[in-house]
Amino acid sequence: MEAYLAHMLIIIGIYAVITMGQNIILGxxxxxxxxxxxxxxxxxxxxxxxxxxxxxxxxxxxxAGALAAGLFGWLLGLATMRLGGDxxxxxxxxxxxxxxxxxxxxxxxxxxxxxxxxxxxxxLWGFSFDTRLSYCLLVWVLVAVLGLLMRNVADSRLGRAFxxxxxxxxxxxxxxxxxxxxxxxxxxxxxxxxxxxxxLYAHYTTYIDPSSFSVMETIIVLCMAVLGGMGSISGSIxxxxxxxxAPELLRxxxxxxSLSIYRQLLYGIIxxxxxxxxxxxxxxxxxxxxxxxxxxxxxxxxx
Amino acid sequence: xxxxxxxxxxxITVGSIYALIALGYTMVYGxxxxxxxxxxxxxxxxxFIGWYLMTQLGLPFLIATxxxxxxxxxxxxxxxxxxxxxxxxxxxxxxxxxxxxVSIFLxxxxxxxxxxxxxxxxxxxxxxxxxxxxxxxxxxxxxIWIFFLSILIMIGxxxxxxxxxxxxxxxATKINKQVAPLMGINLDxxxxxxxxxxSGIAALGGIMVGLYYNSVSPxxxxxxxxxxxTAAVLGGIGNIRGAMIGGxxxxxxxxxxxxxxxxxxxxxxxxxxxxxxLLFRQExxxxxxxxxxx
Numbered sequence: 001m002e003a004y005l006a007h008m009l010i011i012i013g014i015y016a017v018i019t020m021g022q023n024i025i026l027g028x029x030x031x032x033x034x035x036x037x038x039x040x041x042x043x044x045x046x047x048x049x050x051x052x053x054x055x056x057x058x059x060x061x062x063x064a065g066a067l068a069a070g071l072f073g074w075l076l077g078l079a080t081m082r083l084g085g086d087x088x089x090x091x092x093x094x095x096x097x098x099x100x101x102x103x104x105x106x107x108x109x110x111x112x113x114x115x116x117x118x119x120x121x122x123x124l125w126g127f128s129f130d131t132r133l134s135y136c137l138l139v140w141v142l143v144a145v146l147g148l149l150m151r152n153v154a155d156s157r158l159g160r161a162f163x164x165x166x167x168x169x170x171x172x173x174x175x176x177x178x179x180x181x182x183x184x185x186x187x188x189x190x191x192x193x194x195x196x197x198x199x200l201y202a203h204y205t206t207y208i209d210p211s212s213f214s215v216m217e218t219i220i221v222l223c224m225a226v227l228g229g230m231g232s233i234s235g236s237i238x239x240x241x242x243x244x245x246a247p248e249l250l251r252x253x254x255x256x257x258s259l260s261i262y263r264q265l266l267y268g269i270i271x272x273x274x275x276x277x278x279x280x281x282x283x284x285x286x287x288x289x290x291x292x293x294x295x296x297x298x299x300x301x302x303x
Numbered sequence: 304x305x306x307x308x309x310x311x312x313x314x315i316t317v318g319s320i321y322a323l324i325a326l327g328y329t330m331v332y333g334x335x336x337x338x339x340x341x342x343x344x345x346x347x348x349x350x351f352i353g354w355y356l357m358t359q360l361g362l363p364f365l366i367a368t369x370x371x372x373x374x375x376x377x378x379x380x381x382x383x384x385x386x387x388x389x390x391x392x393x394x395x396x397x398x399x400x401x402x403x404x405v406s407i408f409l410x411x412x413x414x415x416x417x418x419x420x421x422x423x424x425x426x427x428x429x430x431x432x433x434x435x436x437x438x439x440x441x442x443x444x445x446x447i448w449i450f451f452l453s454i455l456i457m458i459g460x461x462x463x464x465x466x467x468x469x470x471x472x473x474x475a476t477k478i479n480k481q482v483a484p485l486m487g488i489n490l491d492x493x494x495x496x497x498x499x500x501x502s503g504i505a506a507l508g509g510i511m512v513g514l515y516y517n518s519v520s521p522x523x524x525x526x527x528x529x530x531x532x533t534a535a536v537l538g539g540i541g542n543i544r545g546a547m548i549g550g551x552x553x554x555x556x557x558x559x560x561x562x563x564x565x566x567x568x569x570x571x572x573x574x575x576x577x578x579x580x581l582l583f584r585q586e587x588x589x590x591x592x593x594x595x596x597x
Binding site for chain 2: 026030032063080083084085086087089090091094098216219220226261262264267268269270271272275276279283
C-alpha cells in the first residue's frame, strides 16, 4: 500500500514540475505554448543517454537534461515567437510531433521504439535511491525547490514582465519591456522545468521510449495547468494530483474497459468543463500560504 | 510524363476531399477568428456515422449519406452552442482550450463506442470502381465521382455565400462582427449556420474517404484535420475560394512528393508547407496582409 502511495506521489511530483513549467509559459506569460511533452522527452533522453553511454551520474544528468530542454525551448521560442496566438499553438504542437518522430527515428542515438532500458537510479555518497520512498523524497525536494524558484521569479522583475505581457502585450511594449526576449525566456524557463520532470521520470521508471512523449501527453499537462489554476504554483500541484488520482478513482469504482480511452475521455471533458465553469481553475492565480501553518492568518494568498 | 499526370490525378482526388474539410476551418475562422481544432473529429464523425448507418442499420447509401450529413451538421451546431458560444466574449485562450477538449472527447468517444480498430467501409454498387485508362493514366470511377461532387459542393457554397441574403449576412458578419447585429443580422443564427454547413460538408468528406480508402478509424481525424487546416492557411484562412484552391494544391503536392521523393515523406509534406507558410506568408495565396492596429 505504501509503495502504491509513494508511486502515486512520485508521478504527481513529476507532473507537478512539468505543469509548473506549463504555467510559467501559459499562466504567467499568457503564451498558448503546449510543447511540454517535447521538452520533457528531451530532458529524459538527455539524462538517460548521458547515463547509459557515458556513465555520467544522475547529478550530472539532471542539470544536463534541464539545460538541454531549456536550450530547445529557447530555439523554439526564437523560431515561433512572431506567430500569432493560434498559429503559435499549432507550431508548438508541431514541435512535439517532430521531437517524437526524431526520437523514434534517430535509432543510433535513441534506439527508436525499443527505448532505453536500465537507466540507473541516482545515488549520493553511497546511498542509492532504490526505494520508492527515497525517490519520492527526492522528487518532492525538487518540487519544493522549483516551486520556490517559481515564486521568486513571479515576484521578480522578470515575473512582472511575464505578467505584464499576459495582461496587455502592447502596453508592456510601451513600458519598455523587450517583449520578444521576455517571451522567449518564458518558453525556455518552462522548458527547463519540463526537462527536470523528464530526468526524474527517466531515472524513476528506468526505461523510456518515445511513446511517452506524445501530443496526448502534452495535452494532459495542459489539462493539469488549466484545472489547477493557470498561474498558480500550488495549482500546478493540485491539478497534477487531481488528474493522476481521477483515473485511479475510476478504476476503484470499477470502470473497466480500456483505461486509457476512458481516461482520455475524462481529460477532454475536464478541459471543456473547467474552461466553461471555472476558467481560473481550482486555485485561480492564488497560492496556498504555507505560513498559515505556522503563523496563522488566511490560507490562500492572492497574487 | 504519365507518371506526373497519374500523381496529378490522384492528388486532385485527395485534394478535393481536403478542400471540403478545409472549407469548415476557413468559414469558422473567417467569422470567429478561431481555429476549430475539433473539426478533424467532425470529419471522422461523418465517416463513422455513415459507416454505422450503412453497416449496422443496413441503410442504403443514398439514404444513409444525407442522414449522416444532417446528423453531423447538428453535431457541429451543438458543439458550438455548448463549448464555444459561452466563451464568445472571453479571452482568446478559452475557445482554443475547449476546442482541444472537444477534439479529445470526440476521438475517444468514437474509440469507446466503436473500438480502435479500423473498419472497412461499404461500397454501394453504383459506385463500383470501374477502371479506365486515359493516355497512360489510370483512373477509376470513384475518383471521378469524388472530384465532380466536390466541385459541385464548392460551386454551390460559393454561390450561396456570394448570391444569397444569408450568404451576405455571413460576409457581413465576417467583416465586422459587432456591427452586423446592428444591421439586423442574428449573430447566433449565422454562426450556427456556418458551423452546420462546415460540418455537413466535412461529413461528406469523411464518407468519401471511407469509400476511397475503404477504411475508417477513430483516429482518422487528426492528420487529415491538420492537412486540411494547412490547406486553409495556404489558400488564405477565412477565404472560401482560397480553401478550395489550397485543398487541391496540398493534395497535389502530397502526391507529387510521395511519388517523386518518397512515400514516407507524405505526412511530412503538409507540415513542411505549414511551417513554410507560417514563417514566410501567413496570409496564404489569397489572403490579405493584415497590419495589427494598436
